[in-house]
Amino acid sequence: MKLVRDTWLIFQQEAGLMVRNPVMVAFSLAQPITYLILFAPFLKVVMVDRGASTYADAYRIYVPGLFVAMGLFGGLFAGYGLLSALRAGIIDRCRVTPVSRTGLLLGRALMHVCLNVVQAMVVTLVALPFGLRVHLANLLVSYALLSVMVLLSTSISYDIALLVRNENSLGVLVNTVGQPVSLLAGVLIPLVLAPMWIQRVAVWNPFAWATDGMRALFAGQITQSVVWQGALIMSGLAAASLFWSSRLFNRDVS
Amino acid sequence: MIEATGLRKSFRVGRGRGATTVEAVRGVDFAVRRGEIVGFLGPNGAGKSTTLRMLATLIRPSGGAATIAGVDLLRAPAQVRRRIGFVAQASGTYDDSTARRDLVLQARMHGLSKSVAQELAAGAIRAFQLDDFADRKIKTYSGGQRRRLDVALGVIHSPQVMFLDEPTAGLDPPSRVRMWQEVRRLREEGMTIFLTTHYLDEADSLCDRVSIIDAGRIVAEGTPSALKREISGDVVAVDFAAADVADETGGDLPAATKLLAEAPYVHAAEPVDGTLRLYDDSAATAIPQVMRALYDRGIEPGAIEARRPSLDDVFLAKTGRSLAE
Numbered sequence: 204m205k206l207v208r209d210t211w212l213i214f215q216q217e218a219g220l221m222v223r224n225p226v227m228v229a230f231s232l233a234q235p236i237t238y239l240i241l242f243a244p245f246l247k248v249v250m251v252d253r254g255a256s257t258y259a260d261a262y263r264i265y266v267p268g269l270f271v272a273m274g275l276f277g278g279l280f281a282g283y284g285l286l287s288a289l290r291a292g293i294i295d296r297c298r299v300t301p302v303s304r305t306g307l308l309l310g311r312a313l314m315h316v317c318l319n320v321v322q323a324m325v326v327t328l329v330a331l332p333f334g335l336r337v338h339l340a341n342l343l344v345s346y347a348l349l350s351v352m353v354l355l356s357t358s359i360s361y362d363i364a365l366l367v368r369n370e371n372s373l374g375v376l377v378n379t380v381g382q383p384v385s386l387l388a389g390v391l392i393p394l395v396l397a398p399m400w401i402q403r404v405a406v407w408n409p410f411a412w413a414t415d416g417m418r419a420l421f422a423g424q425i426t427q428s429v430v431w432q433g434a435l436i437m438s439g440l441a442a443a444s445l446f447w448s449s450r451l452f453n454r455d456v457s
Numbered sequence: 458m459i460e461a462t463g464l465r466k467s468f469r470v471g472r473g474r475g476a477t478t479v480e481a482v483r484g485v486d487f488a489v490r491r492g493e494i495v496g497f498l499g500p501n502g503a504g505k506s507t508t509l510r511m512l513a514t515l516i517r518p519s520g521g522a523a524t525i526a527g528v529d530l531l532r533a534p535a536q537v538r539r540r541i542g543f544v545a546q547a548s549g550t551y552d553d554s555t556a557r558r559d560l561v562l563q564a565r566m567h568g569l570s571k572s573v574a575q576e577l578a579a580g581a582i583r584a585f586q587l588d589d590f591a592d593r594k595i596k597t598y599s600g601g602q603r604r605r606l607d608v609a610l611g612v613i614h615s616p617q618v619m620f621l622d623e624p625t626a627g628l629d630p631p632s633r634v635r636m637w638q639e640v641r642r643l644r645e646e647g648m649t650i651f652l653t654t655h656y657l658d659e660a661d662s663l664c665d666r667v668s669i670i671d672a673g674r675i676v677a678e679g680t681p682s683a684l685k686r687e688i689s690g691d692v693v694a695v696d697f698a699a700a701d702v703a704d705e706t707g708g709d710l711p712a713a714t715k716l717l718a719e720a721p722y723v724h725a726a727e728p729v730d731g732t733l734r735l736y737d738d739s740a741a742t743a744i745p746q747v748m749r750a751l752y753d754r755g756i757e758p759g760a761i762e763a764r765r766p767s768l769d770d771v772f773l774a775k776t777g778r779s780l781a782e
Contacts, residue, residue, distance in 0.1 A: 212566065216554075224553055290547070291549060295545050295549060296545065296550075299514065299541070300563070301566070
């Protein structure tokens, strides 16, 4: 109960600060929208043999991939915020109070989840005029899947941040991990177009499962098993990673 | 109110075989009574902040024990947190937040309801005179305003014991005096205050008692006046850093030190930063003798000044170094 209250408290504080900084939120949307407008049309040409003959088809394939890319990178950079809060002494100030330690971490992670879902909503709205059509129920499930994915990537970022304790190393590690993971998840171009050996490697990439699940949702195939498989893989990993980051965070270091 | 015995902290630095252990605090004993203002005075890296952070439950001691407001620090850190306030060296506020928002959050982190937290925040804003800027972004505050907010945050839940880590570091003189007034006001409200400082004047005028700490050990303890009384007599400071005699080597300082250290009317001669400090029974009789001795050797001092011993002289006598260095 205390955990829920304190998580909500920290979430409110972090989200409140984000809302007070709308320019930052707007800028964080610039990249996904650029990709949405300038990259998605390529897919209409590339995927023509795979039955993508219209812009609507291209966006149905690209938007779920974009969600995964946003969820992955949006979360992976969350560690910067944690490091700057540690450096500014904000975390110390909180830790001298009886507030729940796990709540301090979880409230911050949930703010990133919320931010990413709002961004995904904006992206969905922008894609509508290009012909994107998706069932509302499937869309809501995809937002839920995105939320779990952001929890996972955020906690991975927290794990790295708490281990290296340094913004430069965090940046290098996040890019080194994030690039291959996103490409091997087929966020830009679906893996069906990839050579066989890449597809074989991608089977081991949890985010590839999430991307496939996300695309199935946008294709209107909510009953495909990859949907629940992707969700299950993401949830399991998110739970494990969150548990580990809260262990690292609560540990006696500062 | 605070009792510490043999409190120690060592850190492991580096990894694997290259790892070494740094002894930040080597076993300190001290006690602070209810309603006292007690200060840890020492240079950077002496272990002041580490001691404070151990007492504030932020880091776990490697050894020793402490009781704060009757609660065992190691056994019940959560109980300790309800009774203490802590103001760190780093401000610990959000740049984009406001004083009011952070004060409400702080009170709510102590488990208070939203309405109570808002009342407490309004009270703190009045008490610390933050009214003019309480709803502006914190990044627009001056250093002194920011520091007042830090202290307001630390005492929002009316703790019994308050820890202040370098409360006036980096503040201009008026803001420092203002902060001292705030600290005294907190004591009048019944709080016990434990602070660290590397400012001599702060330890001297604000603290009831001072512990001088160096390299992780307490080297002297007492009221500022008692500590200074330990240095009997006067201090004559002979300045060699003044304009015409200054150069990289400190000019005649080494020769003068050697000469005067052997003089019968000088108890001790310590060179500090281009100045030679001479400890003697009486400045009035020592100064003419010092001048004659120097002129006989053809050494011309920049300036000669007589003064009462300061806490820095105490520090120098105990550690062989000056705090000003």
